[in-house]
Amino acid sequence: MKKKLLFVIDSLPCAGAEKSLITLLSQLDYEQYEVDLQLFAYGWTLDELVPKEVNFLPPLSYTNYSNQSLKQMILNCRNLTQFKMIVARLRYSLFIRKGHLTNAQMARLYWQSIGSVIEKNEKVYDVAISYAQGIPTFYVADKTRAAKKYAWVNVSYTLGEEDRLFQEKYYQAYERIVAVSESAEEIFLESFPMFKDRMTIIYDINDYQMIKRMSELEPEFKLDVPHLKLLTIGRLNHQKGYDIALEAARLLKERGILFTWYVLGKGGLYDEIKQTIQKYGLEKEFILLGITANPYPMIKQCDIYVQTSKFEGYGLAIAEARMLNKPVVTTKFDAVFNQMVHEKNGLVTTMDGVGVADGIERLLKEPDLYHAIVDYLNQEKKGNVEEIAYFYQLIEKGTGRS
Secondary structure: OOEEEEEEEOOOOOOHHHHHHHHHHHHOOOOOEEEEEEEOOOOOHHHHHOOOOOEEOOOOHHHHHOOOOHHHHHHOOOOHHHHHHHHHHHHHHHHHHHOOOOHHHHHHHHHHHHHHHOOOOOOEEEEEEEOOOOHHHHHHHHHOEEEEEEEEEOOOOOOOHHHHHHHHHHHOOOOEEEEOOHHHHHHHHHHOHHHHHHEEEOOOOOOHHHHHHHHOOOOOOOOOOOOEEEEEEOOOOHHHOHHHHHHHHHHHHHOOOOEEEEEEOOOOOHHHHHHHHHHHOOOOOEEEEEOOOOOHHHHHHOOEEEEOOOOOOOOHHHHHHHHOOOOEEEEOOOOHHHOOOEOOOEEEEOOOHHHHHHHHHHHHHOHHHHHHHHHHHHHOOOOOHHHHHHHHHHHHHOOOOO
């Protein structure tokens, strides 16, 4: 009899954890597993790449109902359940008007406001997996029935005391907590040392052959300028350090360097980033492309891949750039040395615009170093699909990496 697995993640935009999940799902043996996938938002870039064997669960009643405007929700209210959903949405709206909030705070306030009106999944699973922090973790803990529950930690971040105490009671529901890197595990345990014996590490799975094939397809965006082509992939949010990227771009332009810096991503900082682009006069140099289901042809076209993150659990986009033999310039975030070797497969810089600009300029002006890095990348091991064995070990024996 097939084992029943449930995966839960917020949605499937073209981002690190989401691409990691798609790759994992593409590697599963569906002769052995029956897989359900619950999202909180549908219709994103990567939805179409989910293997056909995976059963998309229908949208949750609240998320479906709340796709309407508040006015429409009120006009269409027909029963007590819908009335409670309206009250929950109003409560959450009031909470988030308090000012700048971290992702952890947003998730807590969402669940404190909305959690009571989210219906339970009554199906009984062998394993239920929260594949992201925050809302998926709360949902699997509170709303699912499973013999075993596992939580993925794929972002490194520290928590305030209120959020730490709030999250602790949810992590108590999990038999295993899976970090995607040693650094992600270490930082998680700074907040939750009581879960040390439940931790294991399973790295994000990278399928080199799939990425190579996808990189050879017709690109949605052509990076066809005759000068230096830079590329960054990541949500337009604080974590990805776009303030650092824009400062680096401003400095490069001041130094007389001809370049175009392309960005694949969308998010809440779009308007702020556009304003800064105009403020710095970078309309021709810093180009926001939006998102695409296949970023690999753009990686293949660029000269340097640039990551300006302030924190990451692993840094999947860096791994993908390395697999396509692109030199990387990256800030020194916590997990960076899980895959970067400074001056071998790229440059690791200080976490500021000056450091990033200096790193880019150095690769431009030192062609011997640039080509030595490309040669090194050509020799690096490509992908890690063998990591699926640790996933199977976790599912079958509950042990993960020993």
